Amino acid sequence: MEKIMIINGSPRAPRSNSKKYSELFIKHCSVPTEYFSITNKNHLELCMKMEEFTDILLVFPLYADGIPVTLMNFLKTLEGNQPKQKPRISVLINCGFIEPEQNNIAVKMIEFFCKEQGYSFGSVLRVGSGEAILNTPLKIFVTRKIKQLANSVVKGRSKNLKVTMPISKKMFVKASSSYWKNYGERNGVTLEQMATMEIEK
Amino acid sequence: MNLILSDKYLQLTIEDRSTEFINLSELKISNCIGCFGCWTKTPGRCVIRDDAVKVYPKIAASRRVLYISKIKYGSYDTVMKTMLERAIPIQQAFIRLLNGETHHIQRNVAPKQATIIGYGNISDEEKQIFTQLVERNARNMCFENYRVIFAQENILEQTVEDEVMAWRK
Numbered sequence: 001m002e003k004i005m006i007i008n009g010s011p012r013a014p015r016s017n018s019k020k021y022s023e024l025f026i027k028h029c030s031v032p033t034e035y036f037s038i039t040n041k042n043h044l045e046l047c048m049k050m051e052e053f054t055d056i057l058l059v060f061p062l063y064a065d066g067i068p069v070t071l072m073n074f075l076k077t078l079e080g081n082q083p084k085q086k087p088r089i090s091v092l093i094n095c096g097f098i099e100p101e102q103n104n105i106a107v108k109m110i111e112f113f114c115k116e117q118g119y120s121f122g123s124v125l126r127v128g129s130g131e132a133i134l135n136t137p138l139k140i141f142v143t144r145k146i147k148q149l150a151n152s153v154v155k156g157r158s159k160n161l162k163v164t165m166p167i168s169k170k171m172f173v174k175a176s177s178s179y180w181k182n183y184g185e186r187n188g189v190t191l192e193q194m195a196t197m198e199i200e201k
Numbered sequence: 202m203n204l205i206l207s208d209k210y211l212q213l214t215i216e217d218r219s220t221e222f223i224n225l226s227e228l229k230i231s232n233c234i235g236c237f238g239c240w241t242k243t244p245g246r247c248v249i250r251d252d253a254v255k256v257y258p259k260i261a262a263s264r265r266v267l268y269i270s271k272i273k274y275g276s277y278d279t280v281m282k283t284m285l286e287r288a289i290p291i292q293q294a295f296i297r298l299l300n301g302e303t304h305h306i307q308r309n310v311a312p313k314q315a316t317i318i319g320y321g322n323i324s325d326e327e328k329q330i331f332t333q334l335v336e337r338n339a340r341n342m343c344f345e346n347y348r349v350i351f352a353q354e355n356i357l358e359q360t361v362e363d364e365v366m367a368w369r370k
Contacts, residue, residue, distance in 0.1 A: 010235065011232060011233060011234050011235045012234050012235040012236065016235070061235070063233065063235075063286050064282065064285045064286045064288075064289075064338070064341070065334055065337040065338055065341060066276045066277070066282065066334055067274070067276065068232075068233075068235075068286065069232045069233075069279050069282050069283050069286060070232060072273065072274070072276065072278075072279050072282065073279060075274065076273070076279075096296075097296070097302070097303040097304070098303050099302055099303060102302075102337070105275075105330060105333050105334050105337055108275065108330050108333070109274045109275050109276050109330060110274075112274050112275050112326060112327065112330060113274050115326075116274075169298055169301070169303060170298070172296075172303060173296050173297065173298060173303065176295070176296045176303075177295055177296070180240070180241065180294040180295055183237070183240075183241045183294070184240075184241045184244075184294075186241075187241050187242045189241055189242060189244065193244055194240065194241060194244045194293065194294060194295070195244075195293055195295060195306075196244045196245050196308065197308045197309045198245050198308065198309065199245045199246075199257065199258050199261050199290060199291050199308050199309060199310075200245060200246055200254060200257070200258045200290070201245060201246075
């Protein structure tokens with residue numbers, strides 16, 4: 001019987017979008033799941049836990065065009081502490097840009113890790129406009145894809161899925177500007193202050 | 202200004218006032234926590250006040266950068282990657298279209314000639330992933346043009362010096 005271990009690799013795991021994506025996955029997954037997030041101290045605990053699962057779902061954001069250091073550090077620990085039974089590894093990655101393809105290189109890095117370390121690689125969902133989409137009615141598009149991802153992981157398939165806001169790039173730029181403007185306003189920071197060209201001033 | 206950013210100590214014989222060498226491994230730089238403070242609370246400044254805040258203004262100001270990093274999983278290994286993640290205060294939260302793709306607007310960031318030297322025992326597949334990574338970085342880190350060089354660790358110093366000599370020509 002399949003059992004899926006969800007590992008959140010976001011550096012701000014407790015308040016992360018990756019947590020929200022994980023929750024959606026859990027809600028729409030037909031087999032038991034257990035959720036964990038990576039901390040500085042729990043690497044070994046997570047490595048040992050892995051043996052209890054048939055599948056791992058790594059959920060993380062794109063950071064500087066690659067995988068966040070939080071997740072890289074965990075993968076390095078995992079290299080030296082392999083579970084006896086190696087689960088299959090799937091990926092749910094999100095970036096703030098509209099193009100889900102901007103996640104491709106980070107996915108290749110995980111695939112490379114799997115090949116090098118002897119894990120089979122499962123399915124992928126690449127989310128674009130991932131910073132804001134869950135706060136909009138367009139969330140339904142993500143939910144639909146997450147269902148497909150869950151289904152694919154449960155059935156042991158290797159699907160490569162992607163989803164983003166179904167709007168034009170120009171509209172996306174406009175929408176993201178007001179998203180960030182509102183974000184700043186909640187901190188008492190104006191658009192002009194946020195748009196400063198100064199660095200460390 | 203030229204900047205050499207390395208993830209390890211290198212014995213170099215560079216005597217050039219306009220070139221600064223930074224060894225990241227001797228600095229105290231913790232990892233980005235994704236708080237968006239540098240975009241939405243104290244724009245242009247990271248809220249974590251460790252050594253990274255001395256480095257990213259130099260990255261922004263440099264016309265030439267030379268990054269030297271060990272390669273892991275086709276990525277910069279964690280010392281360099283940690284610094285690159287901490288450099289996002291030099292960008293704004295706001296997004297623009299650049300060559301038809303969405304990217305963050307840069308603050309005062311000089312357009313750069315970048316050379317990236319990856320070292321270690323690197324497989325062909327990792328080289329391919331890393332080259333594609335730098336191609337992505339170019340768009341997000343203001344590289345006007347870039348070169349990727351792979352080197353064995355034992356000839357790293359020579360490789361770096363050859364590159365710096367070529368700047369002078």
